[in-house]
Amino acid sequence: MTTICALTGADKQEAKDIWELRFDDSLSFTDWFFNERFSPETSFCAVDGGKIVSIAHGSPMRLRIRNKTFDAMMVSGVATLSGYEGRGLMKAVMFRLLKNCRRLNVPLAFHTPSHFSIYRAIGEFPCADALLHNCAGNPDAIPVSDEVPSAAELLSVYERATARYSGCVMRTEAFMQKRIDDLLCDGGFCLTHATDGALDGYLFAAKTGIVYASEEALAVSQSAYGALVSRLPAGSTVKLPPDVELPGKLYPQGVVVPVDVPFLLKSLCGEPQSLCVRVIDNMLPWNAGVFDGAGNAVDLEPKETLSAGRLMQFLCGYLPYKDVFTQLPCFCADEY
Amino acid sequence: MNKLIVFGDTNISTTRDLYPALHISDAIKERHTECDVLSNDPLLNESDRDLLKRARILQFGSSSLKSEPSRSKLYQSIDVAAKNGAIVSYAPRIDTEHWQMRSEELRILRSPVATADVVQVLPQDLPFLAGEADAWSAISDLNDQGVRLVLGMLENGVFLLSGEDLRKFPAIKASDADAFLAELLCRLSALQKPLKACPFAEIAALVDDACARFRD
Numbered sequence: 405m406t407t408i409c410a411l412t413g414a415d416k417q418e419a420k421d422i423w424e425l426r427f428d429d430s431l432s433f434t435d436w437f438f439n440e441r442f443s444p445e446t447s448f449c450a451v452d453g454g455k456i457v458s459i460a461h462g463s464p465m466r467l468r469i470r471n472k473t474f475d476a477m478m479v480s481g482v483a484t485l486s487g488y489e490g491r492g493l494m495k496a497v498m499f500r501l502l503k504n505c506r507r508l509n510v511p512l513a514f515h516t517p518s519h520f521s522i523y524r525a526i527g528e529f530p531c532a533d534a535l536l537h538n539c540a541g542n543p544d545a546i547p548v549s550d551e552v553p554s555a556a557e558l559l560s561v562y563e564r565a566t567a568r569y570s571g572c573v574m575r576t577e578a579f580m581q582k583r584i585d586d587l588l589c590d591g592g593f594c595l596t597h598a599t600d601g602a603l604d605g606y607l608f609a610a611k612t613g614i615v616y617a618s619e620e621a622l623a624v625s626q627s628a629y630g631a632l633v634s635r636l637p638a639g640s641t642v643k644l645p646p647d648v649e650l651p652g653k654l655y656p657q658g659v660v661v662p663v664d665v666p667f668l669l670k671s672l673c674g675e676p677q678s679l680c681v682r683v684i685d686n687m688l689p690w691n692a693g694v695f696d697g698a699g700n701a702v703d704l705e706p707k708e709t710l711s712a713g714r715l716m717q718f719l720c721g722y723l724p725y726k727d728v729f730t731q732l733p734c735f736c737a738d739e740y
Numbered sequence: 741m742n743k744l745i746v747f748g749d750t751n752i753s754t755t756r757d758l759y760p761a762l763h764i765s766d767a768i769k770e771r772h773t774e775c776d777v778l779s780n781d782p783l784l785n786e787s788d789r790d791l792l793k794r795a796r797i798l799q800f801g802s803s804s805l806k807s808e809p810s811r812s813k814l815y816q817s818i819d820v821a822a823k824n825g826a827i828v829s830y831a832p833r834i835d836t837e838h839w840q841m842r843s844e845e846l847r848i849l850r851s852p853v854a855t856a857d858v859v860q861v862l863p864q865d866l867p868f869l870a871g872e873a874d875a876w877s878a879i880s881d882l883n884d885q886g887v888r889l890v891l892g893m894l895e896n897g898v899f900l901l902s903g904e905d906l907r908k909f910p911a912i913k914a915s916d917a918d919a920f921l922a923e924l925l926c927r928l929s930a931l932q933k934p935l936k937a938c939p940f941a942e943i944a945a946l947v948d949d950a951c952a953r954f955r956d
Contacts, residue, residue: 519884519886520854520884520885520886521883521884521885521886522886524854524855524885524886525886529854529855530854533843533847646843647843653871653872654843654846654871655871655881656850656885684819684823707783708783708784708812708816709784709789709816709819709820709823710815710816710819711819711822711823711855713854714815714818714819714855717851722847723815723847723848723851724808724811724848725812725815726808726809726812727808731844731847731848733843733844
């Protein structure tokens with residue numbers, strides 16, 4: 405018999421073994437994750453015969469959407485052991501994780517799917533994009549690492565560079581330090597950019613084969629972005645915010661799950677008259693109903709019908725909707 | 741329950757915008773007596789909802805996405821049709837004079853992909869929809885996003901990709917792309933089971949049958 409339950413501290417090694425089995429991450433990254441991000445009380449699993457067979461990690465964070473800050477749960481490491489797929493275990497584990505978010509008054513969850521095809525089946529649609537830039541500079545360039553600035557200095561750049569993005573994680577200095585440790589744990593290095601002596605951009609990268617890959621590069625100006633990526637050899641790849649003016653492939657990067665639709669409508673719309681929407685949610689039944697623009701449940705004939713996944717795209721600004729929700733640049737630098 | 745619904749785009753402001761979607765609509769209407777077009781009403785009205793609830797297929801193009809109120813009407817139509825089990829079909833036919841390669845516009849152009857069961861793409865659509873000029877990579881990207889049937893109308897053939905399964909059919913002329921899609925949607929609308937329950941071989945046979953009408 406399979407049961408769905410929260411992880412405990414005692415599950416750490418088994419959870420880590422599953423991560424190593426199902427993902428290609430390095431041992432040093434996995435060690436970092438389980439030291440710094442492992443949060444058993446917000447993570448859930450399916451247990452069969454005393455063994456964890458499906459798992460989803462939840463890490464509490466703060467997310468900024470439309471210049472408002474929300475408690476949010478980052479979901480990562482969603483995995484099901486071989487032989488247990490196709491039984492709905494992942495969906496059941498995700499449901500329990502999201503139900504727990506609701507219990508904790510966390511109105512949002514977010515993650516970076518490895519395959520969007522899996523998550524669209526449970527109504528989760530893209531809410532953030534990223535730009536994958538392929539460096540075209542000197543193929544023989546050997547980047548020389550700069551001294552890694554302090555967490556406070558990097559946080560200052562992060563905050564200025566991401567202020568315009570909806571869907572971005574709000575970091576503290578301690579969070580920034582953890583992120584630096586993550587970005588350096590696989591032999592990574594840091595390139596920096598300054599204008600008139602003031603730090604205004606950074607890029608973390610690590611060697612992958614003969615080239616480099618950067619999973620976090622942020623700057624406060626287009627020229628700083630250009631200068632930073634030019635220091636990597638041709639063929640290197642850099643994940644950038646979607647509106648950076650460099651050539652590259654724009655791809656859907658992350659999804660945001662509306663755990664509490666009424667609360668989000670109240671916070672992000674707030675105008676009762678602007679909507680009378682029937683929300684369809686096949687995953688989280690408490691979201692289904694007819695709501696006005698302030699998130700009040702109303703006993704009226706709805707003027708519109710939307711799935712919760714599509715509504716979330718409007719709420720966060722990924723897509724515009726009438727004159728109710730404007731479109732915004734959406735990007736999340738954090739992904740696990 | 742054998743209706744095929746076309747999003748009419750009739751509330752788009754100019755005839756030029758109307759053309760691509762109506763071209764497909766006309767092709768479908770010629771071949772399918774059970775085809776309806778949504779109303780001119782800028783809002784999704786009761787009549788539209790009734791049609792969508794009975795629809796077997798909802799077909800639309802990118803011109804519906806260009807501006808309000810047709811865009812929000814389309815999003816609602818997709819959600820109502822999908823909830824009621826219709827096959828959602830997107831044939832973008834991107835007018836490159838009206839759409840730019842800007843992040844905001846690309847998000848809108850790509851937004852139906854998250855809910856579409858069928859996406860038919862022409863070579864000029866691919867850089868917009870998947871950020872890839874390479875046709876095969878672009879078609880694979882759409883498949884990775886969960887589109888059940890990706891139809892790539894390429895110069896060297898019609899490619900049908902569905903999950904792990906791929907079949908190539910002889911090329912048909914670009915000018916026949918609308919009529920071909922109409923033929924295929926008519927066949928899909930007659931299926932007696934959900935698309936996800938159809939074996940790939942059965943779908944491939946329908947595509948082959950639709951293609952056959954356009955071979956020299």
